Amino acid sequence: QVQLVESGGGLVQAGGSLRLSCAASGRTFSSYAVGWFRQAPGKGREFVAAITYSGSSTNYADSVKGRFTISRDNAKNTVYLQMNTLKPEDTAVYYCGATTSGSSRLKAVYDYWGQGTQVTVSS
Numbered sequence: 001q002v003q004l005v006e007s008g009g010g011l012v013q014a015g016g017s018l019r020l021s022c023a024a025s026g027r028t029f030s031s032y033a034v035g036w037f038r039q040a041p042g043k044g045r046e047f048v049a050a051i052t053y054s055g056s057s058t059n060y061a062d063s064v065k066g067r068f069t070i071s072r073d074n075a076k077n078t079v080y081l082q083m084n085t086l087k088p089e090d091t092a093v094y095y096c097g098a099t100t101s102g103s104s105r106l107k108a109v110y111d112y113w114g115q116g117t118q119v120t121v122s123s
Contacts, residue, residue, distance in 0.1 A: 002026040002098045002112045009117030012086055020081040020117060022096030030074040033103045035110060036081045038092035050103035059103055086121045093118050
């Protein structure tokens with residue numbers, strides 16, 4: 001079992017930055033790939049970024065590439081999402097998920113989810 005807790009969301013002006021954290025419980029966290037997804041009001045949950053269990057490989061949605069960076073510290077059981085140059089369209093609830101299926105873009109393969117953290121970007 002893995003329990004995930006997101007934090008770091010908030011209100012920021014366009015062009016600003018935030019760093020989200022996904023803290024995990026469980027001794028086997030380093031065996032899981034982790035993905036960040038987001039869900040805006042009235043829309044489905046969409047892929048943002050993912051990182052392999054070792055941190056050696058990452059992938060990003062085109063909409064965030066070059067602005068967001070995903071990283072992890074397995075010693076701290078934490079995955080981060082550094083978000084720079086934020087835009088109003090980045091406004092959403094951000095969720096982290098854990099999977100044994102690699103750094104997948106498919107939310108269906110994620111076994112565990114956190115409760116989400118709200119990010120609001122004002123124009």
